[in-house]
Amino acid sequence: MAVLRCFSPDRPVLGVVEIAEEIGLHKSSVSRMMSTLEAEDLVEQDPISKKYRLGLGLLSVTGSLLAHLDVRRAAVPVLTALSAETGETSSLMLWDGNASVTVEQVPSSHPVKHSSELGTRYSTVESSSVRIFLANMDEAERRAFLKRNSGAQMYGRLAAGDVDGTAANIGQTTADEIGVSAGVHDHRGNLIAAILISAPRYRVDDERVTHLRDACRAAAASLTQRLGGTPAV
Template identity: 45%
Template structure:
């Protein structure tokens, strides 16, 4: 990011003083600019000192940025860093993500094999974000804009990511409304996530859109952690039971191939 200076309560620019909401915007940009490759995690105190702002002001800014996924909290250590949600805004940054580069050929091959729209999704901490997509060549298709965010349990990619989280974290996300379950209780959701974890596959058969079927499978890195998800979307009307099973296996194999190239261990389930 270009260097940005905080402006305090007001600042003077060529067109006159900067006040009100614009001050908060400029301070938020300056805050994001404090993070670097050398120092990816900073405390509220460190940020406040570097920006010459009150800690309360920095805390409010961080809370707002965290709520939209632009920063994330580092566990219980009181440190913050840039969040995956920033990918929804920073298109040029996507070109430098290894998982995106590695996944693209697999997603492209999946589109050619199925004729349906395929995508790569990443997890922001409480929602799935589409960071790459290749649309179906067919006239009737389902597509999603880059940067689109999903936070419903019914979404296939959301379930893939939730299935990797501790039960306590899933319960917290549901309780705080960061992930919605459309009336289902936590126990039912956890039971469903256990099946997704076991099968390495999640299917959204008209659960979020009666005209869409989507299938997702996790991508794992060399540590075995889920770092992304392959997602296929198609009109339900043309997906027969045979094709649904076939697409599921193809999505799973595509995700496993990306995982393998990332150094991940691929299980047979």
């Protein structure tokens, strides 16, 4: 384990001598360990430089963890930080096949706030989190949803205003509320959740909407990283 922890994004390729110096063992001992790790596909050796990098065999070890990682647990510190930064309610939304569902929430500290019960479902295209999920569906699935919910024309108009991976609902569902959402991806790049910021409309002007978009996008990127994914550039 000490050998494997020597590798990092900043140091993806290492030689036996470098590893031996870092973990405090003789290079002959490290060389034997590297041979064992290579046999298990946990590291691979460059045939020219003879240095090592992490191997694809690690995916068989980490894949199960990444696939079953509790997104709610991972989201709590991200939502807490987001609410502290923006002063507004932040929520984690999951897709149940026909609606965006609130599964975790950190309410605003303001006396006047917008929040919802856990389990609240949103299924209209006016909802920002719904559009995040719709944008990542294949065309057939999206068309079927829009047909069921009679939202094709409205979706086209609203989606045109969704920018840089975020969607905004400026009073479309409730006149006195705004919502801003961004998508969360897993280690395979699949959309698995959305982060939603909800706020009273009276304290959010155009400049504030831009700030909430940026904050929501950054929070979604942070949660994506916590889940082993790579945020969209």
